[in-house]
Amino acid sequence: MNFLAPLGLAAGxxxxxxxxxxxxxxxRKKVKVPSLLLWQQFQKSEQLASPFERFRRNLMLLLQLLALLLLVLALSRPYMTSDAPLARSLVVVVDTSASMGAEDVSPTRLGNAVERAHDLxxxxxxxxxxxxxxxxxxxxxxxxxxRDKSALHSGLDALVASEARGALREGVQLAVSMARSRPxxxxxxxSDGGADSLADxxxxxAEVTFVPVGRSDDNAAIVAVDLRRSPSSELERQLFVTAQNYGGDxxxxxxxxxxxxELIGLRSETLPPDTPVSFVFDxxxxxxxxxxxxxxxxxxYLEADNTAWLALARLSQRRITLIGGDSLTARALQADPRVTLRRFAPGPIPATILDNSDAIVFANGNVPDGLEGRNVLILGPLPGSKVEFADEVRNPLVLGWRxxxxxxxxxxxxxxIISRSQxxxxxxxxxxxxxxxxGPLVLxxxxxxxxxxxxAFDPLRSDLPLRVAWPVTLLNAVGWLTENSSTGEAAQAIPTGSPFVRRLPDDTPLESVRVIxxxxxxIDVQVSDNLLRVRDTSKVGVYELRIGAVRSAFAANLLSPDESEIGPxxxxxxxxxVVQASVGATAGRRELWRWLLALGIVAxxxxxxAYNRRRAA
Amino acid sequence: MSLVPPKLLQKLARLGLSTRKRAAGARQGERRSIRRGQSQEFADHRQYVPGDDLRFLDWHLYGRLDTLWIKLFEEEEDRVVQLLLDCSESMEGDKLQFARQLAGALAFVALGRTDRVAVAGLSDGLSHYAPPRRGRASTNAIFNTLEAVVASSGTDLGRALESYPRQRGAGIALLFSDLLYEEPLEIVLKRLLSRNSEVHIFHILSPVDLRPDIYGDVVLVDQESGEEMHVSVNERTLDRYEATVHAWAEETEATCRRLGAKYVRVPTTASLEDVILRDLRRLGIVS
Structure with missing residues (x-):
């Protein structure tokens, strides 16, 4: 036990x-008695019977001393370190990222964190x-x-672990920002630490206390899933699955x-620690x-990263509109048999053309306004480009690429080799x-x-069109641009927690849109400017999309190495x-002065x- | 004003002090002596030896047995009733007054016979003494002596009894005391019994002795020694103290009985008449 105001003890x-x-x-009043003989005899027998009689006689003094002791102690504000901290304004930040669903502590990391938060x-x-x-x-x-504890308890009880990447950084930022407005x-x-760096x-x-939860890093996870065309056949597809073992063995x-x-593939492999292992299925x-x-x-220990989903559609056509450009570019785009290419000269583009295009490639001319929500590939620093350009630079040297x-x-x-860029x-x-x-060359x-x-450069001012990289880049770009379009790439999947966006046909009423x-x-959806936004994608699985009579689907997967690496x-x-983890529990103070004051008053x-009783008697 | 109410004296006139034992007295009296004497009451025979008074030869026996036998008669002698009053300071107040009255009444009873009555005040020495007197005519003198006994100094009955003059002949010792002294009662009793045929102890106890009217934190002052004692008294303490006093009194009574003395516990709140006419008669001290 320690004291916040030890000087108060001086009142002792x-x-x-x-x-x-x-x-x-x-x-005392003197009373004459005939003889003390009997009193001495009585006192002797009393002392033999009760050695505490002397103390009992001094009950009043003892009670006064006890009351004084308790009041002096209360004045010195003693406190005990307890499992829970004392805070005037307590901000509890609970991490509900996917890794908090790990079951290395009972019942789960989130459950454990919620229990501790209840204690707090x-x-x-x-x-x-x-x-x-x-x-x-x-x-x-x-x-x-x-100050309503029941509201806080209810809030904690309502917490469920998500299956998405967490945003601990934002949570801590928000929490510490509270310190600016109140002392x-x-x-x-x-938390188990989270994926984000909080170094900045x-x-x-604010006084920040970190209560770590979790104890093990044993986890195996699917960290990547991809569906690509088979190199051997345009009509075949291959599923690439990457698994990783984050444990030590x-x-x-x-x-x-x-x-x-229907089971269409099964493979077993030894997963060495911290090494991705790929599986390919046709x-x-x-x-x-x-x-x-x-x-x-x-x-x-973590279940959320053991399953991945893909909404698979049949290979379908990609409607590409090429504005300007040379035959080399056109041929490169047509190398994909799924691409339906339409070419237009630079100039105003009819709206119907835009609506019927999955992606628009600008090779020459101006890039017009009003292309929001559309997939666009701009081959060079054209007027109306999506970024702002400054001076032209010579011979930029490629330093790196993603x-x-x-x-x-x-x-x-x-x-x-690029001779000019902007x-x-x-x-x-x-x-x-x-x-x-x-500066950047491709954005x-x-x-x-x-x-x-x-x-950021004109391809014709580089040797890119002469290289195999040119058609590959174009097809990659077109593939990526049309990935989310209704008639684009076959498999649609997003990371859990990130919003799903899709362009809707004009004047689609909100009532006709439903996401299950x-x-x-x-699930609640938002529709504005013909764009459908689905924000709540925190669960791993397939989300069914119903727009009128048309049904489609998209999948949400965790696929986050940061979350799968569950080591706390x-x-x-x-x-x-540096906020050190408090071992077992957060160290806090529990002041005792109220109890001591109450006991002092009772004494x-x-x-x-006792005084009044003695007087009355 | 008389020490003993006249009405009570009238009732006491027909009473006398009883004795159970025979003892040799000093003078002719009404109590049977252990000696053979010349009373009218036949006691025994013994064979004639030359020199015996021929008036006491039993001629009837001589006629029948042809042997000379002398008739023996009971001797009746007097007793000295010794009124021993504890006049230490612990007796001051109602206890000494009650002791005076009780002693006076018993003196009146004793003087009604042929007994002689002596009065002594005992404290740490022999503080008062009146030699034995005889006859009702001495009543006033005895009363005056008793009234002259006042409480003073401490208690040393052993020493006081040493100073007390040895009386001729057998006696009955009546000790009026609160027995609040350190000297063992046995020593005092044995000393009394060695001089007297019978000893009666009148244990005078006042309410202050039994259950004093005190409460709270007080200093008790010994009336005799001035010694002080700090006590905190409440109802429970008083209950336990009272039990201690009773236990002590019972122990005292047992000691008296063991040594052959009669014990009478006399609270000062009791009526003098009741004590004499009821309690003392029941105990066979007066008859």
Whole structure:
């Protein structure tokens, strides 16, 4: 036990005058008795019978001293370290990312975190206030600052682990931002560490406590699923599955592939630690339905990453509109038998053409306005491009490219010579996927529901069109652009937690749009500017999309190495502090002065009662 | 004003002090002596030896047995009734007054016979003494002596009895005391019994001795020694104290019985008449 105000103990010196006054007061009345003989005899027998009689006689003094002791202790504000911290404004951040569903602690990491959070809330005094922030796929304040503990308990009880990548960073940012508006904010983060780095998040004066949950890193996961055309046949498709063992020992992994419940592939491989293992399965091009991929392994604490889904459609045509461009580009695009190419000269483009195009390729001329939500490939720094250009630069040297980006698949960029390119001054939400010493050369990204690939150089001012990389890049780009379109790539899958966006036919009424989640429940959707947005995609599985009479589907998969690597973090590194994990429980203070004060008053009351009783007698 | 109410004296006039034992007295009296004497009451025969008074020869026996036998008669002698009053300071107040009255009444009873009555006040020495007197005419003198006995100093009955003059002949010792002294009662009793044929102990106890009217934190002061004692008294304490006093009194009574003395516990709240006419008659001390 420690004291917040140890100087208060000095008041214990009041015991000296109290005892002194007691003995001074003891000028007892003298009573003459014939003889003390019998009293001495009586006293002797009494002492033999009860050695505590002397103390009993001094009951009043003892009660006064006890009351003084309790009041002095209360004044010195003693406290005990308890499992739960004392906070005036407690912000509880609970991580509900997919990894919190791991069952290495009972019942799950989230369950364990919620139990501890309940303890925290229970330890709050009546004057404390608490807030509950859920750091799942999205950061939400589920219970704003309140002194109502039952609201906080209810909020905690309602928590469920998502099957999506978490946003702990945003959760912690939001929590520490509370310290700016009120003093004494204590942030308690209940998490297994999360995937994001928090190194640039300042604590902002808040006292941050990290309560780690989880103890094991044993997990095997499906980390990638992809469906591609078979190299041997245009009409065949291959399913690529990558599994990884995040535990410390080898283990046997079995991958099973089902198409609409029918087992179409099964492989078993030894999964060495921290090494991805790929599995390839053949899938016919004329088949459609739902592909389910499962991974079974012995030491596997996380279930959400053991299943992946793909909504498989038949291979269909891609309607590409090429504006300008030469025959080389046109031929390259037509190398894909699924591509239906229409060519137009630069100039105004009829709306009907745009509506009937899955992607538009601009090779020359101006890029017109009003292409929001459409898939666009812009081959060069054309006027009206999706990024802002500055001066022209000479001989940019390729420094690197994103090999994993679908647009750059199978393409080596280090040999390509570019004589002129233009500096990019504003990316406008596009991400550079090929970088040079002079700035980005190729940018890609999504703008207003449509995908955009933008070249910062004129291909004709490079040797790219003379290389095999040119048709491959074009087809990759067209494939990526049309991946999400209604008639585009065969398999549709998004990461869990990320919004699903689809362009709807003009004037589609909201009532006719319905999305049914993997658990069979309807999911809220938003429709604006003919764009359908589905935000709640936190569950792994197939989401059925009904637009009027047309039915389609898309899948959501975790496929997040960050979440699958479930080894708990020992600490949280924030910008201005390293928050060490509190072992077992968070260290907190529980002040005892209220109890001591109450006991002191009770002791005084008993003393008063005894005094009056003695006087009355 | 008389020490004993006249009405009570009238009732006591017909009473006398009983004795169970025979003892040799000093003078002719009404109590049977262990000696053979000249009373009218036949006691025994013995064979004639030369020198015997021929007036006491039993001529009837001589006629029948042809042997000379002398007739022996009971001797009746007096007793000295010794009124021993504890006049230590612990007796001051109602206890000493009650002791005076009780002693006076018993003196009146004793003087009604041929007994002689001596009065002594005992404290740490012999503080008062009146030699034996005889006859009702001495009543006032005895009463005056009793009234002159006042409480003073401490208690040392052993020493006081040493100073007390040895009386001729057998006696009955009546000790009026609260027995609140440290000296063992046995020693005092044995000393009394060695001089007297009978000893009666009148244990005078006042309400202050039995259950004092005190409460709370007080200092008790010994009336005799001035010694002090700090006590905190409540109802429960008083209950336990009262039980201790009763236990002590019973132990005292047992000691008296064991040594052959009569014990009478006399609370000062009791009526003098009841004590004499009821309790003492029941115990066979007066008859």
């Amino acid at each position: 010196a009041l015991a000296i005058p109290l005892v002194a006054m007691y003995f001074l007061k003891l000028r 809330v229970s330890s709050m005094s009546s004057s404390d206030e608490g807030m509950l922030i859920v750091a799942g796929p999205r950061t939400e304040v589920t219970v704003p600052f309140t 004494g904010v204590e942030v308690v983060v209940l 998040v300042p604590t902002g004066g 080898d283990q046997e992994g079995t991958v099973e592939v089902y198409l609409d419940g 899938v016919g091009g004329d088949r459609s339905g739902t592909i389910k991929v499962t991974l079974a392994a012995d030491d596997d 090999r994993t980006h679908p647009v750059l698949r199978f393409v080596e960029w280090d040999q390509i 500096q990019v001054t504003d990316n406008r939400n596009l991400v550079a996927i090929v970088d040079s010493d002079q 890609a990204g999504e703008v207003a529901g449509g995908r955009v690939v933008q070249l 989640g993997p658990d069979g429940n309807d 973090r020992p600490d949280l590194v924030l910008a201005d502090s 005084l009351f008993i003393e008063w009662f």
